[in-house]
Amino acid sequence: MSSDIAFLAxxxxxxxxxxxxxxxxxxxxxxxxxxxxAVALAYGPGAAGAATLGAxxxxxxxxxxxxxxxxITHAAAAAATLRDxxxxxxxxxxxxxxxxxxxxxxxxxxxxxxxxxxxxxxEGGTVRTEQATLQGTVITVSEPTEGAGRPAIVLVLPxxxxxxxxxxxxxxxxxxxxxAGPLGAARIVESHPAEAAVANLxxxxxxxxxxxxxxxxxxxxxxHELAAALGGAxxxxxxxxxxxWVPYQLQIGQTGKVVKPALYVGCGISGAIxxxxxxxxxxxxxxxxxxxxxxxxxxxxxxxVGDLFxxxxxxxxxxxxxxxx
Amino acid sequence: MVCIKQVPATTAPxxxxxxxxxxxxxxxxxxxxxxxxxxxxxxxxxxxxAIESVGFLSMGxxxxxxxxxxxxxxGGDDATLVTDPxxxxxxxxxxxxxxxxxxxxxxxxxxxxxxxxxxARGSLVPGAVAALRxxxxxxxxxxxxxxxxxARVRRLTADGFDVVEAPLxxxxxxxxxxxxxxxxxxxxxxxxxxxxxxxxSLADIGLSADDLHGAALSRVVExxxxxxxPPTERVEGVSADEAVTRIADWLAARKLI
Amino acid sequence: MTYRLTADHDELRAMVRELAxxxxxxxxxxxDAKAEFxxxxxxxxxxxxxxxxxxxxxFGGTELDNIGQAIVVEEVARAxxxxxxxxxxxxxxxxxxxxxxxxxxxxRYFPRLASGEWMAAFALTEASAGSDVAAIRMRARRxxxxxxxxxxxxxxxxxxxxxxLTAFALTDPEAGGRKGLxxxxxxxxxxxxxxxxxxxxxxxxxxxxAELHFDDxxxxxxxxxxxxxxxxxxxxxxxxxxxxxxxxxxxxxAQGALDFAVGYAATREQFGERIVDMQGIQFMLADMASGxxxxxxxxxxxxxxxxxxxxxxxxxxxxxxxxxxxMAMRVTTDAVQVLGGYGxxxxxxxxxxxxxxxxxxxxxxxxxxxxxxxxxxxxRRAGVSRPSS
Numbered sequence: 001m002s003s004d005i006a007f008l009a010x011x012x013x014x015x016x017x018x019x020x021x022x023x024x025x026x027x028x029x030x031x032x033x034x035x036x037x038a039v040a041l042a043y044g045p046g047a048a049g050a051a052t053l054g055a056x057x058x059x060x061x062x063x064x065x066x067x068x069x070x071x072i073t074h075a076a077a078a079a080a081t082l083r084d085x086x087x088x089x090x091x092x093x094x095x096x097x098x099x100x101x102x103x104x105x106x107x108x109x110x111x112x113x114x115x116x117x118x119x120x121x122x123e124g125g126t127v128r129t130e131q132a133t134l135q136g137t138v139i140t141v142s143e144p145t146e147g148a149g150r151p152a153i154v155l156v157l158p159x160x161x162x163x164x165x166x167x168x169x170x171x172x173x174x175x176x177x178x179x180a181g182p183l184g185a186a187r188i189v190e191s192h193p194a195e196a197a198v199a200n201l202x203x204x205x206x207x208x209x210x211x212x213x214x215x216x217x218x219x220x221x222x223x224h225e226l227a228a229a230l231g232g233a234x235x236x237x238x239x240x241x242x243x244x245w246v247p248y249q250l251q252i253g254q255t256g257k258v259v260k261p262a263l264y265v266g267c268g269i270s271g272a273i274x275x276x277x278x279x280x281x282x283x284x285x286x287x288x289x290x291x292x293x294x295x296x297x298x299x300x301x302x303x304x305v306g307d308l309f310x311x312x313x314x315x316x317x318x319x320x321x322x323x324x325x
Numbered sequence: 326m327v328c329i330k331q332v333p334a335t336t337a338p339x340x341x342x343x344x345x346x347x348x349x350x351x352x353x354x355x356x357x358x359x360x361x362x363x364x365x366x367x368x369x370x371x372x373x374x375a376i377e378s379v380g381f382l383s384m385g386x387x388x389x390x391x392x393x394x395x396x397x398x399x400g401g402d403d404a405t406l407v408t409d410p411x412x413x414x415x416x417x418x419x420x421x422x423x424x425x426x427x428x429x430x431x432x433x434x435x436x437x438x439x440x441x442x443x444x445a446r447g448s449l450v451p452g453a454v455a456a457l458r459x460x461x462x463x464x465x466x467x468x469x470x471x472x473x474x475x476a477r478v479r480r481l482t483a484d485g486f487d488v489v490e491a492p493l494x495x496x497x498x499x500x501x502x503x504x505x506x507x508x509x510x511x512x513x514x515x516x517x518x519x520x521x522x523x524x525x526s527l528a529d530i531g532l533s534a535d536d537l538h539g540a541a542l543s544r545v546v547e548x549x550x551x552x553x554x555p556p557t558e559r560v561e562g563v564s565a566d567e568a569v570t571r572i573a574d575w576l577a578a579r580k581l582i
Numbered sequence: 583m584t585y586r587l588t589a590d591h592d593e594l595r596a597m598v599r600e601l602a603x604x605x606x607x608x609x610x611x612x613x614d615a616k617a618e619f620x621x622x623x624x625x626x627x628x629x630x631x632x633x634x635x636x637x638x639x640x641f642g643g644t645e646l647d648n649i650g651q652a653i654v655v656e657e658v659a660r661a662x663x664x665x666x667x668x669x670x671x672x673x674x675x676x677x678x679x680x681x682x683x684x685x686x687x688x689x690r691y692f693p694r695l696a697s698g699e700w701m702a703a704f705a706l707t708e709a710s711a712g713s714d715v716a717a718i719r720m721r722a723r724r725x726x727x728x729x730x731x732x733x734x735x736x737x738x739x740x741x742x743x744x745x746x747l748t749a750f751a752l753t754d755p756e757a758g759g760r761k762g763l764x765x766x767x768x769x770x771x772x773x774x775x776x777x778x779x780x781x782x783x784x785x786x787x788x789x790x791x792a793e794l795h796f797d798d799x800x801x802x803x804x805x806x807x808x809x810x811x812x813x814x815x816x817x818x819x820x821x822x823x824x825x826x827x828x829x830x831x832x833x834x835x836a837q838g839a840l841d842f843a844v845g846y847a848a849t850r851e852q853f854g855e856r857i858v859d860m861q862g863i864q865f866m867l868a869d870m871a872s873g874x875x876x877x878x879x880x881x882x883x884x885x886x887x888x889x890x891x892x893x894x895x896x897x898x899x900x901x902x903x904x905x906x907x908x909m910a911m912r913v914t915t916d917a918v919q920v921l922g923g924y925g926x927x928x929x930x931x932x933x934x935x936x937x938x939x940x941x942x943x944x945x946x947x948x949x950x951x952x953x954x955x956x957x958x959x960x961x962r963r964a965g966v967s968r969p970s971s
Contacts, residue, residue: 012483070489072452072462096448096465096480103452104462106418107425112542113417113449132551133446141547148542155447185461186495189477190488198484206581230582238501248467248481248502255359255440255501263581277446284579286572292561293849302558302575310565311572318573322582508601511631511644514593 003036003125004087006151008078008098009053009061010071014046018203019093019158021056026120026161027091028057033122034088040171041081041090043074043101054169061171068191071097073184075104077176082109082151089127090151091120094158094258102153104183112144115155116258118281127152132280157281158202159260198249199233206232206263209252209279212239213268213289213308220245222312223267229319235259237269253278267308271296288312326380326433327367327401328424328450329360331392332443356392359439361399361506366469366499367437368400368507375471378402380431384412384423390522397517398509404520405431409527411534416541421453423537426530428458434493435476440465440500451498461491467502583898585649585886594646595653601630602661610662613788614934619743620788623665624698632658634696636673636680641692648885652830656878659834660841663938664788666834668701670827671740671789674946675702677820678748678765682808687767691746703744704824705735705768705794706817712737713951715750715817716759720796722751722766727803729753729766731774731796739945741792742777744770749796750817753810763813767805774799785937822896822955823888825946829881829902832910832942833874839917839935840870846921846930857920866920870913877906897959904952907942914939 005027009020016024020040027038037059042050045068050061062081064074078101082090092102094116106113114120119130128143144152201207208227210220220234227234234250241251252259253275264282269275271287271294279285280299287300288308297303304311331354356364367379379401383389386408393404407427415423428436436458441448455462463469466478467486477490478497509517527533534540560571576582606623613620627633635651637643646654651673659666676695679687694700711717720733731751735741747768754762768775774797781791808816844867847858857863884898892898914936918925925932943949961967 070462072455072464075452075456099448100452100462100464103417103421103447103449104456105452106449107421107453107456110418110422110542113447114543115447128546137550139549139551140545142543142545145539145542145544148538152543153449155449182459183455183461186463186489186491188487189490191482191485192487193482193485200483249484254443254446263576263579284581286575297557297559299554300557301555302560302572304568304572305559305561306563306565306568311568314565314569315572318569319576319582322573322577508630509597510629511594511597511635511646513631514597515644 002085002087003031003034004039004085005031005034005036005089005091006039006041006082006085006087007058007091008093008101009040009042009047009050009058010093010095010097011042011044011046011050011066014049016042016046016050016053016056017044017093018163018200019095019098020053021163022159022161023091023093023156024053024056024058025164026156028164029161030089030120030122034125036088039085039087041078043071044068051170051173054171055164055167057164057167058171061173063173063175068188069184070100070186070188072100072104073180073186075101075108075183076181077178079105079108080178081176087151088122088125089120090153091156092153094155099155102155106153110149111151111153112148113153113155114142116157117154118157118160120154120156120160127154129154157258157260194247194249198247201233201235201250201252201257201259204233204259205261206230206265207235207252207259207261207279207282208232208265208267209235209237209269210240210246210267211237211269211275212243214240214245215268217245219309222309222316226265226312226316226319229316229323230263230265232261232263237275266296266300267312269296270294271299326382326428326431326436327360327363327396328382328436328438329364329392329396330357330383330442331355331385331389332357354388354391356395357439357442359441359443359501361439362501362503363437363439363499364396364399364401365506366466366503367435369504370469370471371400376435380404380433382407382424382427382431384408384415384420384427390524393522394517395509397520397522398514399507400513402520404522405525406522407525407527407530411527411537412540414540415537416543417447417449417453418542419537419540421450421457423527423530423532424450425454425457426532427525428454430530432494434495435469435471436494436496437469438496438498440498448498451496455496458496461495463489463491463495463497466497466499469497469499469503583883583887583890583892585882587649587882591650591653594650595657598632598654598657599660601626602657606658606665607661610664611928611931611934613662613664615928617782617787619790620665623662624668624701627658627665627668628698633669633672633698635669636676637692637696638688641688641696643692643696648826648888649882652826652881652885655827655830656834656837659831660838663831663835663935663941664786666831667739667786667789670824670831671704672698672702673827674820674824675704675744675746675748677824678704678807678816679767681819682765682812682816683767686804687807691767695746700745701740701743702746702748703738703740704820705738705741705747705749707735707737709734709736711759713948715814718750718752718759718763720749720751721755722753722764722801724753724803725800728800729803729806731766731768731799731801733796735794735796737781738792738794739789741794742780742790746770747794748807750813757811760814761811763817764810765807765813765816766801767807768799768801772799772801785934785939785941821946822899825903825952826881826884826888826899828942828946829877829884829899829906832903832906832939833878833881835935835939835942836870836874836877836910836913839914839932839939840867840874842930842932843867843870843917843920846924863920866916870916873909873913877902877909880905894959894963896955900947900952900955903942903946904949904956907939907949910939910942911936
């Protein structure tokens with residue numbers, strides 16, 4: 001048993017993902033409170049270079065596998081590592097890969113699980129998490145029961161922690177070796193990258209999102225311009241993704257991305273509960289909608305009733321003017 | 326075998342019991358909406374002849390039988406409910422343990438689930454069930470195909486999609502992109518009343534309360550309403566130019582431009 | 583007449599309401615504005631097994647009891663009156679065959695009608711024979727193994743889109759409308775049949791109401807429903823049962839209007855408060871709600887009378903249609919009143935519901951005809967009928 005805080009560090013294209021950097025910072029912060037250190041469990045293309053996670057906050061890193069196999073195929077190696085290490089908590093990103101791998105660890109090791117959480121802390125040597133349940137209508141604080149196994153598995157929402165900037169240091173790297181077992185039988189047989197680059201919404205601090213009211217793929221053009229002027233990215237509701245106006249990677253909500261930008265601008269988005277759970281922790285919410293009764297008007301900070309096609313281009317020009325560009 | 330969960334309707338009022346567990350008796354219950362996509366996917370596979378039969382499995386209080394009946398009204402052949410007083414407040418691990426034990430007994434080629442539950446949203450159960458059953462997981466499929474002894478899902482990636490494959494038997498989960506769930510037809514509703522539905526206790530699947538450590542390895546120590554946000558500032562009935570000025574001032578006040 | 587709603591009825595209502603709320607209600611305004619028959623919703627109802635609710639299970643129907651059928655009509659009409667006619671007219675047209683048709687006729691036509699593959703229409707009314715059915719002039723002349731139909735019908739719901747008609751014509755003009763009328767199954771692809779004109783209506787605008795011409799249309803003798811001369815009694819027996827559907831439709835339309843009015847009143851603010859908190863509005867809503875409930879319960883009682891094949895079922899169905907139709911007109915008018923100026927414009931659905939409600943006081947016997955039927959039964963019960971009637 002240790003007071004360490006472990007975290008899943010996914011690599012892609014040879015580098016740690018944004019989620020890995022956020023969790024490294026979070027694990028370091030929590031380890032400061034528990035009196036342990038932050039340990040990365042690294043997987044994905046580039047994971048062999050996990051020593052660089054030292055600059056992000058990790059003291060050490062265990063490489064589960066440096067390949068593009070589905071995350072869950074690393075579950076056996078991760079389980080073996082956690083059995084030896086018995087850290088206080090394992091932070092996992094609340095992404096499809098993170099959930100698959102975390103779920104497998106819950107099953108393999110019989111562990112308490114939490115999340116997705118928006119806050120986690122160590123109190124008196126115990127993990128305490130805070131999560132919104134029942135679609136944000138209730139906030140619950142949870143902890144492991146006495147005698148529950150270690151580590152506590154904690155799914156962490158994007159932007160819960162902020163990556164360390166300008167850090168230095170090198171993590172001590174070791175490799176885990178364990179046969180993948182039956183979970184390893186899933187393999188990627190085809191990969192179809194998109195023709196055009198797709199923004200990673202979870203990294204954007206400003207998001208301009210469009211919904212049914214945008215009306216068409218072309219209707220997203222003014223939203224892209226506003227996003228560019230603000231220095232943000234474009235997102236969408238499920239209705240817009242289902243209609244094929246934008247790729248599904250841009251969908252925000254229960255079945256899409258969960259985002260926590262500094263500014264969220266909803267254009268022609270009604271604000272159904274399924275969308276709301278994906279953006280409700282945004283720091284500032286601006287909504288532009290023709291329908292004065294749209295549900296988004298109930299939780300936006302600023303709700304402008306009007307035609308987005310009349311307002312958005314003018315707003316883009318005004319933002320550019322005020323920014324002096 | 327499609328695993329479904331009965332959840333409170335999103336529009337229903339919710340509250341917690343005195344011991345901070347969700348009061349499921351108080352809320353109007355529906356099939357977890359994301360599980361309906363799994364049902365739809367399974368029924369499409371059956372209609373195309375890729376699989377022979379479709380069964381439904383649920384774990385919950387006795388009224389979760391209603392969710393199974395609704396699923397049977399959409400189609401499929403039979404249903405199994407695992408219900409036991411010791412299951413109240415089950416967490417992801419206990420849920421997975423119970424489902425895995427029931428699925429071991431049912432031994433389907435595909436154990437299919439929705440991508441998340443409407444109320445808890447951890448999405449840990451598919452991975453945990455795969456681990457407990459010792460079989461591969463094909464998760465977050467926007468389409469599931471069965472081709473002889475192999476299952477494949479189309480799965481969204483950061484910038485495109487992958488095709489992930491595994492030999493049967495598998496645990497799988499699908500997203501809301503598989504196609505809109507069908508409405509139950511009147512004949513479907515009538516036929517559902519005659520379809521077999523079994524009810525199992527924990528003992529029936531070889532588990533005891535001790536195996537589940539009181540159904541949960543975690544506990545809620547506090548439940549509260551989210552802090553109220555400041556009221557919405559509305560801009561209505563003004564020209565586009567005026568609206569733009571108001572928005573820009575608001576952005577500037579928040580130091581966003 | 584006593585009845586009891588079962589858990590199956592509740593489940594049926596929940597199923598139809600979900601479908602109607604999600605798929606039918608969003609189409610209602612467009613159907614009304616364009617006056618186009620909603621083929622998409624006909625397909626939807628067929629797929630969900632809701633067209634064949636009155637048909638025997640062995641011919642592909644779902645054989646609901648009359649309370650169940652009333653619930654389906656009510657819940658569809660709550661969303662859109664036009665769409666509820668898809669269910670109503672299919673049964674109306676098939677009733678003569680159900681009541682007096684041969685087994686061969688059942689086997690030949692019911693599967694296609696129950697599945698919704700074929701649409702049917704009930705061709706009774708003529709320009710000069712509305713409430714006075716005995717004034718029908720259309721002729722059916724026997725010619726070997728066939729009848730030759732000639733004449734015209736007017737105000738025939740679904741007449742222009744039907745594949746099959748149950749049509750009433752005189753086989754014995756000398757005997758007159760009461761004794762000389764016979765019923766026939768007419769397939770509308772028969773030579774000599776045409777539907778040259780549609781009416782432009784105040785309400786139920788998506789439901790085509792056609793004028794029909796029969797220019798020596800030849801119908802096999804095997805397509806006669808019942809015996810020669812039984813047409814008048816068969817038409818009356820049909821309407822005695824089918825007007826139950828109109829009562830249910832009226833209840834549905836009214837419930838839709840009330841539900842909208844309550845929702846509106848709960849958000850509309852005047853004088854600094856929600857208008858739903860004003861007693862004047864509450865009293866209106868309470869009158870609307872209790873009126874709907876009274877009509878609904880009478881409709882279900884009438885449905886039970888039809889299920890029991892009660893000798894006085896006409897008393898029940900006519901009472902139900904009379905009460906429900908008048909109630910629907912009053913409730914929809916009040917719903918417009920609750921919305922004020924907004925109720926009078928097509929942006930909100932209550933003006934459409936008010937226009938739709940009016941037809942329930944007119945078709946399948948005007949309210950005046952219903953009173954005649956109720957009075958006739960009343961006099962019979964009291965033992966004071968005129969000896970001749």
